[in-house]
Amino acid sequence: MKGDKNRMEQSLYENHLAILKEELLVALGCTEPIAIAYAGAKARKLLGQMPQDCQVYCSGNIIKNVKGVIVPNSGGMRGMDVAATLGIVGGDPEQELAVLESVTDQDIQQTQALLKAGFCQCHLVEDVDNLYVRVEVKGGGHSAVVEIQEHHNHIIYLEKDGEVIFDGRPGPKSDQENTGPDKMLLNMKNILEFAEAVKLDDVREILQRQIDYNCAISAEGLKGNYGVETGRILMSNSINAMGLNRVRLQARAAAAAGSDARMSGCSLPVVINSGSGNQGITVTMPIVMYGRHWEVDQQLLYRALVIGNLTSVHQKKYIGSLSAYCGATSAATGAACGVGYMLLKKQGEQADRIYQVLCDTITNSIETLGGMVCDGAKASCAAKIGIAVENALMALELSLAGNVFQPGEGMTMENPEDTIAAVGRMGRVGMKSTDVEILNIMLGK
Numbered sequence: 001m002k003g004d005k006n007r008m009e010q011s012l013y014e015n016h017l018a019i020l021k022e023e024l025l026v027a028l029g030c031t032e033p034i035a036i037a038y039a040g041a042k043a044r045k046l047l048g049q050m051p052q053d054c055q056v057y058c059s060g061n062i063i064k065n066v067k068g069v070i071v072p073n074s075g076g077m078r079g080m081d082v083a084a085t086l087g088i089v090g091g092d093p094e095q096e097l098a099v100l101e102s103v104t105d106q107d108i109q110q111t112q113a114l115l116k117a118g119f120c121q122c123h124l125v126e127d128v129d130n131l132y133v134r135v136e137v138k139g140g141g142h143s144a145v146v147e148i149q150e151h152h153n154h155i156i157y158l159e160k161d162g163e164v165i166f167d168g169r170p171g172p173k174s175d176q177e178n179t180g181p182d183k184m185l186l187n188m189k190n191i192l193e194f195a196e197a198v199k200l201d202d203v204r205e206i207l208q209r210q211i212d213y214n215c216a217i218s219a220e221g222l223k224g225n226y227g228v229e230t231g232r233i234l235m236s237n238s239i240n241a242m243g244l245n246r247v248r249l250q251a252r253a254a255a256a257a258g259s260d261a262r263m264s265g266c267s268l269p270v271v272i273n274s275g276s277g278n279q280g281i282t283v284t285m286p287i288v289m290y291g292r293h294w295e296v297d298q299q300l301l302y303r304a305l306v307i308g309n310l311t312s313v314h315q316k317k318y319i320g321s322l323s324a325y326c327g328a329t330s331a332a333t334g335a336a337c338g339v340g341y342m343l344l345k346k347q348g349e350q351a352d353r354i355y356q357v358l359c360d361t362i363t364n365s366i367e368t369l370g371g372m373v374c375d376g377a378k379a380s381c382a383a384k385i386g387i388a389v390e391n392a393l394m395a396l397e398l399s400l401a402g403n404v405f406q407p408g409e410g411m412t413m414e415n416p417e418d419t420i421a422a423v424g425r426m427g428r429v430g431m432k433s434t435d436v437e438i439l440n441i442m443l444g445k
Contacts, residue, residue, distance in 0.1 A: 020310070030377045043137045070264055232260070258285060275321040275322075276331075324431040329370055371423075
């Protein structure tokens, strides 16, 4: 781990780089309503005209994450029908997850009129992928269908006038070709190795964009009246704190503030992680705040962000993009690993010591807060982020002191990789029925 790309197997290096490029996308607003808006905009373009009718079909997890959040650039409106209609009226499908960036006041007025006229109907679809959106539009004697699955910008099916234009629906596992990077190759050993070896020119653009965008929405959250102002309150509490206690509160505040703004419909773009803007903000801001406090150079900051981002993705690969498991825990844990890496590098610690502290930080963090439930995207996400960052930083402090939960205690396994997989299984499989009950409660069933 000497900072030499040649010391890491080339295929593994390229795989990890591809994961960063695939994950760190720009999104405008909460990614679930944006996925619906993107499908709507794509459906209108495929239809070739303004439709007269729209039907939206979504998985329970999409509904859960759209129900309580404000659609960006919508004038404060909420709902699947709002997202789909606004995407159809004013969305630019070429912008993908920034699809609503081009929306005008006139588009909002037209959307409001169409909603009042019953233009769009929404439906729950069962027995589909957790991340599933289907938009069907009709107009002028023509029809179009767009389906999104697995990732918020991953179109798997296009149909025009009953004719299949594109069909990328996944078949049986054995028949699927893996055309993207392999996240199953991620582990803490090679994440750290990649962070040390990566050429900064390979990641500078995507990481600087992550810093710029996520810092901007965090700053907006701190100065605006968004949600319950979790970030602003935490930041005000930091004024009388000293030293690391101050930066600890600032790290929590900066992460929470970005979510405050985003969940309240702020139109500023964010760079996401694991399909989530909140997780992208959470993994970014603590590393940035501690980096500023310690006045680290840009190289060290970038390498810390590489560790934070990939550690977050590493955990979520077992759980999936959407579940009952709140991803703020995973993202905050990744952030704490990035913070720990910066500290230990500043202290001149050896690679083995850094590796051990990061692994123990993950174990301590996810064995404490892993399993915090996701009950949809809304204002309280900011508070959950504040708690998740606090938990992860405590986990880091325990690890720095040489303390870690032991195998056999709860879901702690013999090694950190098995612990990550065990908690991931709990989130994906064990919390499946929890997810259903949360949705039923939210829908009043």
